[in-house]
Amino acid sequence: MSDERAQYVEILQKILTQNLPLNSFKNDIPDVKKNFFNMLFLTTFRHLAFIQETVLPRFVKKKIPQKQKILEFVLYLAITELLFLDTPDYAVLNSYVNAAKRYTDKFGANFVNAVLRNVLRDKNNLLQLPNSFFSRNFLKILKQDYSNDEIQTMQKFIPLEPALDITLKKDTSNPFTNAVILPCGTLRLPANNKVSSLPAFNDGIWWIQDVAASLAVKTLKNLTGKNVLDLCAAPGGKTAQLLDAGASVTAVDISENRLKTLSENIARLNLSQNLSVVCADALQFSSSQQFDVILIDAPCSAIGTFRRHPEIIFTKTLDDVKKQTLLQKEILEHAISLLAPQGYILYVTCSLAKSEGEKQINSFLKNHSEFEISPISIPGTENMLTKDGFLRVLPQSVVVTDYPALSGADGFFIACLKRKI
Ligand SMILES: C[S@@+](CC[C@H](N)C(=O)[O-])C[C@H]1O[C@@H](n2cnc3c(N)ncnc32)[C@H](O)[C@@H]1O
Structure with a gap:
């Protein structure tokens, strides 16, 4: 030992x-x-x-x-x-x-x-002393955007093992008799280490996806036959949702290894028919076709995932946030050239920092009057809608009243933008 x-x-x-x-x-x-x-x-x-x-x-x-x-x-x-x-x-x-x-x-x-x-x-x-959970550097990031009360409430989620969230393929019956069904459709189970021993694992009818991550694709109501570019796609949770909703997807990612995982995941779900996979830097990706929808699940500081990856509380700094913000802006600008008239950009980050979310998109909209915010309406997300029409998910946004220990979500930002012309 x-x-x-x-x-x-x-x-x-x-x-x-x-x-x-x-x-x-x-x-x-x-x-x-x-x-x-x-x-x-x-x-x-x-x-x-x-x-x-x-x-x-x-x-x-x-x-x-x-x-x-x-x-x-x-x-x-x-x-x-x-x-x-x-x-x-x-x-x-x-x-x-x-x-x-x-x-x-x-x-x-x-x-x-x-x-x-x-x-x-x-x-x-x-063990009786008051606990503190966020590091000083992490607090510095959060204090830019949140009140002390909001931060205190976020902290309460750190010692809790996050629940296991599952997205079920459409038109499939639920094999989990003990799952809580969240209003947006996500199935929620108590935390579990042995994912492969869960019911119907080999049938390829579900995948693991935090409820917050699952909301992005749900903002678009009709994806049947749509040509979608998934610009930062791996490991493919959202790609699977897009394919399951009937879209044809070009999945791009800079990491060959992560794309291999994406291909395996999509094959397990038997959803590979309308998928093409490209290993490329999003900033270099070009295509002869224009896409109806571009999903930018942007590289980000990932500080919204601190419940599942608590080392982030000690490894991320304001500098990381700043660096990612610049890359996100470049990817957004590049995506415009790939988008069809009246197409949609779905911009997502698993960050709590507003510079990677609300501020990023408001500044994009200021520079691009050809885009407007497309309204979001997903059951159970009313408390996450910002006054501008974005979704801001905080750990405390998802409450399971009957089983409080199953409450919580990753921190996410989601914006759906429509090109007017
Ligand atoms: C938040 S993850 C995507 C998660 C994925 N959309 C899902 O739902 O499973 C961000 C991804 O961006 C990729 N990435 C980072 N920089 C990139 C770049 N410059 N071009 C393309 N992909 C990039 C990373 O390899 C990573 O897989």
């Missing part, structure tokens, strides 16, 4: 110092260990702000010297296990003290041992 924990310490250090996604390490972990690895890391990120800001300052009074910085990561994982997981205390102490010895020296190991013993002594008291 010690070796394993030492490897996890290194992974945590890489994620937090190089701003990497947790998913990029999933192939380094043997299958039998994956469940624990995920649980440990998700729990760590869900409680890291509390550990950094409330727990550690009580027991570590001096700054840890740079050359022993790895001890911070040892402590983050060890404290998570002591306070929030079921690992026996002696095993936590043993494995992380050994990890500290491996990466530093006996003084490092003694230091970790002393801090962990103090944490353990104070455990009951620590």
